[in-house]
Amino acid sequence: MLTRLGLTAALMLGMATATLAQDATPKDGGRFVYVAPYGSSITSLDITATPHTQDEIVAKAINRSLYKWNPESGKPELALAESVEKSADGKTYTYKLRDATFHNGDKLDADDVIWSYNRLADPKKALPGAEQMLQIAGVAEFQAGKADHISGLKKIDDKTVQITFINLAEPGWNLMSNFAPIYSKDYPEDQLASKPNGLGPFKLANYVPGSKVELVKFDDYYEEGKPHLDKLAIMLMGEASARDIAFRNGEIDVNVLGPVQYEAYGQDPALKDHILEVAEVYTRNIGFNPKVEAFKDKRVRQAINYAINKDLIVEKLLKNKAYPAVSWLPISSPAFDKSAKPYPYDPEKAKELLKEAGFETGLKFSVTATSNESWGVPIVEAIIPMLAKVGIKVTTDPVESSVLSDKILSDNFEAFIWSNSSGPDPLKYLTCFYSKTPQTACNYVKFSNADFDKLIEQAGNETDPAKQNEILKEANNLLQEEAPIWFFNYNKAVMAYQPWVHGLKPNAMELAIQDYEDIWIDASAPASRK
């Protein structure tokens, strides 16, 4: 679905991919020092217990799921299964499992898959990964307490498992999730958080909570010849300025960059050749709560979109580490309409619209925002003077990130600025604006438009992907016209890496999630990496 990774993105990758291609034969051995940049700790080594990307960065090294995301092809592909057969009705899949070994020496079998999925869906455990199970037949009954196991999971033999789904959608999208890994059914559950036992390429050597996770190569990893690295260290470093110094000092091998560093690294001859960037599937936006009288008027919402010079903000504040948004779906989405034009910066038009709507003066609202530099208070700071010029007074309502979602889900806001997933599956993420999607799910602005609803329903019933995409494009454009939100930008994720690092992939889902088994370091690495 993600075949067109986005032309721009692909072009920008040119430099990075060229470097990657140069040394085609990976060298084995060495130590790679990676960073997990989204905080100073991880929640748990048991990824099923947490929903955080920060934890996923570590889990990706330790665990494997039935499918995996291929960042290069932009599709889910089989990971723990050698082959799969789809039934005639397209709802039942029979997986032939690989010969794979858990870190404790257990062999993967069909019971492990069934046990893992039952555990994930178990309502008593309230695991975040339960979301990924909803497509499996029988989960609803299991969760409602009407069944003691998921009926859609069937063991054929030790190495064969059959899964029945409730719809025709490609199951890989859900089952590739790193939050839905396969665990060993014989391994004690209470050990998962401290001594994880996965099928991944690296096993845990040393975990210093709040500091780092050190892993070593797992010799019995199922992919032949992988991983290349002997050791993998993941440093938990939330503070960007400290990360910058550590990277420049050669203490860490990669750095996930914010706008300021993106610009600085791009101008630094020593660093600019080793930067990997990708258009991620996050859309940054300001959502308008129709609770506010003015926001019920489409013209007001449009006026705000006209009045903000988002190109300038993207250029100056985000240092071009973002793509100005056109509508909801990101550039890398298959339903992205390349011919669509974003709202131009046109304060006069904005004033006109506001006048028509009767809000020439006196419109005031506050934006609930976290302190995030790319989708938080700093952005609101930049739009305050811009909107002031068309007579709108904006204030900030600063909150901590844990309070933001609370306020939004409890409808306790006038406007918010957030960064939301908008891909890769376009239908799923456009459905967020379907009128029947509750605010607590993801229709945060309580958008309700009959035409839009019709398009979504139509797309849901369409089996031909090409036709489906056309319908979704239309819906996406309608959304832009209705402007329930201010479309700000799609994130450009950027990672700088040391020259001796190879095998990093432009993962549009989340750049910080890397296939560690493919990473290797060359002979130019310093002694501390050997």
Place this chain on the structure above:
Amino acid sequence: MLRFIFRRTLQMIPTLLAVVLIIFVIFSVIPGSFISSLMAEGRNAMNADVVAHLNSEFGLDKPLLVRLGDYLWGLAHFDLGISYRTREPVWNVIEPRLWPSIKLALTAMGFAVVVGVPLGFLAALKPGSLFDTGTMMMAVSGLSLPEFWLGLLLMYVFALQLGWLPSFGYHPGSIKHIVLPAIALGVSPMALLARTTRAGVLDVMNADFVRTARAKGLTEPRLVFAHVTRNVLVLVLTTLGLQFGSLMGQAIVIEALFSWPGIGSLLVDSVSTRDIPVVQGTVIVIVLWFLVINMLVDVAYAAIDPRIKVA
């Protein structure tokens, strides 16, 4: 002495109880919840069933007073509860952070004492001299810098420009890694100690018994070591205890900056993810640290100063 320690330990209990109560009340009215923090990344909304399950798992559906009662009951059995975030016993979450925190506090305090006390001493021996004025201006300056700013500056100079030291991280056996955070954390107590020591030495040097010692014809070093040092120590000990005691709590900024896996960064993490049992646990640990250190200071007092009676 043992009875003294025992009595002081008993005296800690009401203080600790009051702390628990205050923290419990504060965090029962805090906006946001552990569950909302799970959704902070804006990716997956949780369905209502899951939320309800989590609420009942953590006992959040019970009334406040019942929760407080449960908590105190647990505390009486040395049970700090279960972390919302990791679903492990809180103690298991805190325990690995304890030693790094203590190590950082010890090193920072060591630095503060080793540098601050002699500086204050030397400054006081020649009051009004250039050295004195210079040292004291530096001490006041040390107290006037935002910690994270100082930390960044140290990182920038000693790690990046000079390449002498690593800029971040925790390695159990490594001395190099602790230097920068310890200095960044130690500068402010160092400055305070230098000032207190200076004032103390000036006080003591002007004391009548020092004049007596001079009249006895003692050499200056002998006078300083035999008669001034211990008396100054008595004066400095209070500052030392208070600084050392609050260091674990004051370290939160430095720990966050240097990716130091201590109690402070755990506290910040837990507050921002609303992992209330861990917040309570860490605050209890931080307060206990303060109380124990200050008890030790009192014990040290009793050992140094015969005027203080123990029993």
Place this chain on the structure above:
Amino acid sequence: MRLRFNLVFGLTLAVIVVVAAICAGWIAPYDPILDADLMVSEMPPSWEHLLGTDAQGRDVFSRVLYGAQVSLTVGLVSQMINSTIGTVLGVSAGYFGGWWDDLVNGLTNVMLAIPSLVFALAIMAVLGPGLPSLLIALGLTNWSWTCRIARSSTLSFKNQAFVQAAKVAGFSDANIMRTQILPNILGPVLVIATLGIGSAVLAEAALSFLGVGISPPQPSWGNMLTDSRELIRTAPWASVFPGLAIFVTVLGFNLLGDGLRDMLDPHMRTRKA
């Protein structure tokens, strides 16, 4: 010499900062929030922008001036709250003694045991970022020293002749505390408060770093410093000047506090012959 130097130099710095804060509206060439032009972001110091511009294209000079208002408000008001709480509790505890004294003493020990930054962090988390919350957070968490000093001074004055005389003369307790005891402890309380202003300004910066300080776009030195810390390489002026402002202010109030203490201390050491 030191005594005078501290007092004079500290007072000078403090006065400069206070005047800058009061006159910000007249001196500042730009509006600290609305005069933002992304076209001129991160410009180095020039005649147009004396201290350069920040990432938002706002005038750093103007923001430092307006930031002085916020930072000083934080420092002064929070210390006023602290001093008031500390003095009232300390004097009444010392004066009345008994269970009230025990209670205040216990409370003081509790406050002393929780590091103020931890306490402030907790309060900020509850109240949310912003100036009023910050005033409360810093104003409620730092009175234990004032309270202790006020209490011990009151204890020492309580039995002195002039207090006893006032008692015999039939003055009310409140009256005695206000007219006889309070004037005698104002000195040390003032010293602690002055030194506390510096700590409060620093605490504001620390809380900003932890993400719970004053919320932008309102400029405070703490949030200016925090928000531009990554610019240290590309636009150092955006963080150096607020950093310097913090440094100078805290230094000023610390020296002033030192000077005051030396002046008020009855055991004035430097001049004793």
Place this chain on the structure above:
Amino acid sequence: MSRICPDPVLSIRNLRIGVGKHNAILHNVSFDILPGETYGLVGESGSGKSITGLSVMGLLKRPLQVTSGEVMFQGQDVLKLGNRARRRLRGDRMSMIFQEPMTALNPLVTVGRQIAEMLVVHRGMSWPQARRKAVEGLENVRVPSPEERARSYPHQLSGGMRQRVMIAIALACRPDLLIADEPTTALDVTVQAGVLELIAELCKAEGTAVLLVSHDLGVIANMCRRVGVMDRGRLVEEQDAKALFENPLHPYTRGLLAARPRLGSRTLAGRGRLTELDQVVASEDRGRDAPTLTTPREACPEVTA
């Protein structure tokens, strides 16, 4: 008529002390003390008598300093000595007792050790040896159960006991000169006599000269052979004690004596406190400059052969 006149143990000539180089607060003070003699220096507080004592010891504190003059101790000018030589004299050949026994002892060190320290420093004794001597010293100053007291800390002793300890310290090395600066002022009336007697007795036994600094004429009258009277930094009169009381020459001295209750009584009970006399003295003499004694009177007693 011949004179058997020993060389003075202390001979002060034209001593000037100033705050810094100027602002003199002691003007041209000169007097002699003979071996074994007790010389009284009297005057109200601020008259410069304590400073004189301290300057002999070399314990003046900046900004006070000797600006000119000589302090001849056993024939050598101590002002010309280096710091080391001067320090060696202190405690050994000359020692001092201060007014406040409460604060003059180190609160953290046992009194035995504080006495023993003198012997370790000046006599090079080992600590155990010195400690035994210290017990003896305590016995000499009539401290009951000296063994036990030697292990006590100052706060465990009464004021009188502490001053006895101070005396033991001061006399531990059998000095030639003892400067006693208001040794009994801070003590209870009941113990003052005992302490003074002790000083007199021990010094007599050892032949130690005493410079007794006091504002208390009763104390001076009781203890001293000769008395110098100081007023505002000047030595205004010097006489034999008896003569002074009977025939004060200087108007200031007359003022002092006039204000003294029960003049002529030699009992200690009738001391006159100069602090109460300030106004009396002031009204009488403060207006004009009194004549100053710049050359000392002959210290030797006239003896008919």
